[in-house]
Structures are given as structure tokens and as C-alpha cells.
Amino acid sequence: MTKTLAVNAGSSSLKWQMYEMPEEKVIAKGLIERIGLNDSISTVTFGEIKDRIVLDIHDHKEAVNILLSDLKRLNIVSEISDITGIGHRIVAGGEDFKESTLVTPKVLDKIEKLSPYAPLHNPAEAVVMRVFEQVLPTATAVAVFDTAFHSTMPAKAYRYPMPNKYYENYAVRKYGAHGTSHMFVSREAAKLLGKPIEETKIITAHIGNGGSITAVEGGKSVDTSMGFTPLGGIMMGTRSGELDPSILPFIIDRDPELKDAQDAIDMLNKQSGLLGISGISSDMRDIIDTKDTDINAKLAFDMYVDRVKKYIGQYLAIMNGADALVFTAGVGENSVPFRESVLDGLDWLGIKVDPSKNFFGAEGDISLPDSRVKIFVIPTDEELMITRDVERLK
Ligand code: ADP
Numbered sequence: 277m278t279k280t281l282a283v284n285a286g287s288s289s290l291k292w293q294m295y296e297m298p299e300e301k302v303i304a305k306g307l308i309e310r311i312g313l314n315d316s317i318s319t320v321t322f323g324e325i326k327d328r329i330v331l332d333i334h335d336h337k338e339a340v341n342i343l344l345s346d347l348k349r350l351n352i353v354s355e356i357s358d359i360t361g362i363g364h365r366i367v368a369g370g371e372d373f374k375e376s377t378l379v380t381p382k383v384l385d386k387i388e389k390l391s392p393y394a395p396l397h398n399p400a401e402a403v404v405m406r407v408f409e410q411v412l413p414t415a416t417a418v419a420v421f422d423t424a425f426h427s428t429m430p431a432k433a434y435r436y437p438m439p440n441k442y443y444e445n446y447a448v449r450k451y452g453a454h455g456t457s458h459m460f461v462s463r464e465a466a467k468l469l470g471k472p473i474e475e476t477k478i479i480t481a482h483i484g485n486g487g488s489i490t491a492v493e494g495g496k497s498v499d500t501s502m503g504f505t506p507l508g509g510i511m512m513g514t515r516s517g518e519l520d521p522s523i524l525p526f527i528i529d530r531d532p533e534l535k536d537a538q539d540a541i542d543m544l545n546k547q548s549g550l551l552g553i554s555g556i557s558s559d560m561r562d563i564i565d566t567k568d569t570d571i572n573a574k575l576a577f578d579m580y581v582d583r584v585k586k587y588i589g590q591y592l593a594i595m596n597g598a599d600a601l602v603f604t605a606g607v608g609e610n611s612v613p614f615r616e617s618v619l620d621g622l623d624w625l626g627i628k629v630d631p632s633k634n635f636f637g638a639e640g641d642i643s644l645p646d647s648r649v650k651i652f653v654i655p656t657d658e659e660l661m662i663t664r665d666v667e668r669l670k
Pocket residue numbers: 483484485486487513558559560561605606607610611612
């Protein structure tokens with residue numbers, strides 16, 4: 277029995293989950309939020325214990341040290357060296373990383389070099405990896421890339437119709453994201469279909485605060501909605517998703533609040549999507565609660581649903597149909613009205629939901645027996661995928 281830690285470092289957060297392996301049992305999990313701000317919060321759930329401390333955590337290095345001291349303070353491990361494996365979720369793997377890999381100094385350098393492709397994430401992830409390397413030099417450290425699953429996309433899907441030099445000189449192309457989640461739920465869906473994954477066509481809709489939709493053919497990603505960065509594709513909680521690029525210079529010229537292109541991109545990442553249209557919230561729950569009384573919340577909901585439907589249509593078209601459509605992540609797993617609205621009017625395409633199965637907490641098949649495309653709700657588990665990769669590479 278060994279202990280493996282799955283670590284997911286965001287721009288201002290650090291999520292972690294401790295597993296007992298090979299049982300794949302979660303023994304503790306935690307989240308450190310507001311790194312770099314005042315009153316950072318570290319929460320840990322360990323059996324009956326729900327621990328919460330508030331203190332100033334200035335950077336990711338400090339966050340790792342808080343995590344390690346929490347592990348000992350709460351007796352989750354007796355010695356830090358009990359942890360024999362660490363899996364790191366990395367946002368951008370570029371064209372270098374097509375699968376999970378052991379962390380070596382060379383790999384770390386490459387991850388840092390890929391920072392321009394995920395400026396908020398890769399640098400923080402590299403810091404976290406280096407700290408763990410120092411405190412746990414003998415543990416197996418594995419980097420698991422959000423983009424890796426999408427490395428199977430054909431050029432016709434990942435290239436943008438721009439002059440070649442932008443791809444050749446600067447690797448401007450679609451990379452996608454949420455790859456670990458799309459891989460996990462598509463494999464689970466193949467199990468539910470009772471078919472070898474090589475013989476399946478599956479559309480996976482990962483709809484959380486961020487959202488992406490992937491066409492998975494024969495177990496491989498053949499197209500995905502997110503693009504060069506996670507700003508592409510569908511509308512999200514605070515992201516616009518795709519729009520006509522001519523809008524950028526047009527609004528930068530006119531809005532005094534936008535100094536430059538970076539300001540505009542920040543606005544599209546952080547103030548757009550559900551939040552921008554509703555003016556109320558980026559949280560789908562708030563939108564659903566207010567959409568019957570607030571016209572902007574209603575529009576935000578309708579726009580979101582519209583974009584998800586369109587991607588489902590696109591991916592049915594490029595794969596010549598699908599065996600299953602999967603809903604996962606915060607909204608996809610939990611929101612009955614969201615699923616209902618997305619699925620409404622897709623019966624002509626062979627997608628028929630069973631309303632009596634589409635309830636809060638539903639898991640598995642929610643389609644009618646005669647639905648040509650099965651509709652599944654599958655809770656995603658990126659941490660488990662990361663941990664399995666650590667075991668595999670040990
Ligand atoms: P992230 O992209 O941050 O990983 P998650 O997959 O955890 O996001 O999803 C978080 C989002 O899920 C929240 O912002 C919220 O909008 C949504 N969500 C969670 N529960 C529900 C629910 N019952 N109904 C609608 N939306 C929900």
C-alpha cells in the first residue's frame with residue numbers, strides 16, 4: 277500500500293487529492309485558494325475532519341509548504357516520505373508532450389518554456405514541481421498534460437486557416453484542454469456501451485466553470501472546442517468562447533478601459549460569458565435561479581445552450597453520428613435544466629432523453645430505449661486519471 281498525491285496547481289489555487297494505491301482510495305483532499313492575495317484559505321477533508329485555516333500565502337512555494345505541514349499536522353501521513361508518487365496536472369504541453377511523462381530536469385525546462393501558451397498556469401505548475409522535487413526527491417513525479425489527449429487531432433482540425441508561417445514559426449494551432457477529463461469519461465462511456473473503445477464514436481461535453489466539447493472517435497480526440505488557449509469554443513462562466521477577431525481592435529480603439537490587446541483578452545477571459553451577458557453571475561446555478569425573472573439571465577442561459585447544441589451538431593457531422601453523448605463536470609453532472617435545454621429538439625438527430633431519468637444526482641444512461649445516441653451523465657475524475665498515470669510510470 278502506497279500513497280500518491282495528485283496535484284492541480286492553478287494560477288491562484290492548488291487543489292490536491294491523496295490516494296492509497298493500488299486501491300485507488302481517496303484518503304484526503306484539499307484546496308488552497310487565494311494564493312498571492314490576503315487571507316488565503318487552506319481547506320482539508322480527511323475522514324470526518326474538515327479543517328480550514330486562513331493565512332496569507334504569498335506564492336505557490338509557500339502553498340506547497342502549507343500543504344505538506346497540513347499533511348503531518350492532521351496525521352494524514354506520519355512522514356512526508358510516505359508519499360511515493362506525485363502526479364502534476366499541467367495545462368499546456370504544446371506539441372512536445374503527447375502523453376504523460378516522468379518529471380526530469382529536461383521536462384521541467386520544457387514545461388517552463390511552454391509558459392507563453394498558458395501564462396497563468398505553467399509557471400505556477402513548474403514552481404510546484406520544483407518544490408516537490410526538493411522535498412521528495414525519491415518519489416515518482418509524473419506530469420499529466422491537459423492537452424495530451426488532443427494530440428491525436430488531425431491537422432485539418434488543429435490548424436487555423438492563417439498563413440503557414442504562424443504555425444511553422446510560432447506553433448499557433450488548436451491545442452484544446454480538459455484532455456484528461458475527456459479521456460476519462462469517453463473510456464467510461466465505452467464501458468457503459470459495452471463496446472471496445474476502438475469501435476466507438478463519443479461526444480464528450482465537459483461543462484464546468486470552463487467548458488469544452490470533444491469528438492472522440494475510436495478512443496482518440498479528433499476535434500475539440502477549445503483552441504490555441506481555453507478561450508476558444510463554447511461560451512463559459514466568464515469566458516466568451518469564440519468570436520470574430522475583428523472585434524478586438526474595434527473595441528480597443530473605442531473603450532478607454534482597454535489599454536491593449538492583453539486587457540481585451542483578460543476581459544474576454546474573466547468578465548464575459550454567463551457573467552458578461554447576465555451581469556449577475558458566472559455560476560450556472562444563479563443564472564437558472566434568475567432566468568425566469570431577469571431578461572439578461574435568460575439570454576445568457578439561451579446563448580450558452582445554443583453554443584453547446586451547435587458543437588454537438590458539428591461533431592455528429594464530422595464523425596457521421598455518435599454512439600453516445602456524455603455530460604460531465606459541475607454543470608454537466610448537476611444541472612437538470614441545462615441538460616434538458618441542450619437536449620431539447622435533438623430527437624431528429626436520434627438523441628432522445630428520458631425525462632424520468634434526468635434528475636439531480638442521476639448517473640449513467642438517461643436516454644430513452646430508442647435513442648440512437650445514448651446520453652450519459654458521467655462524473656469526471658481527473659485526479660484519478662493522474663494517479664493512475666503515476667502508478668503506470670512507477
Ligand atoms: P471548474 O471548471 O472550475 O473545474 P467545475 O467542473 O467544478 O468547474 O464546475 C463548477 C461550476 O459548476 C460552478 O461554477 C457552477 O456553475 C456549476 N454547478 C455546480 N453545481 C451545479 C448545479 N446543481 N446546477 C447548475 N450548475 C452547477
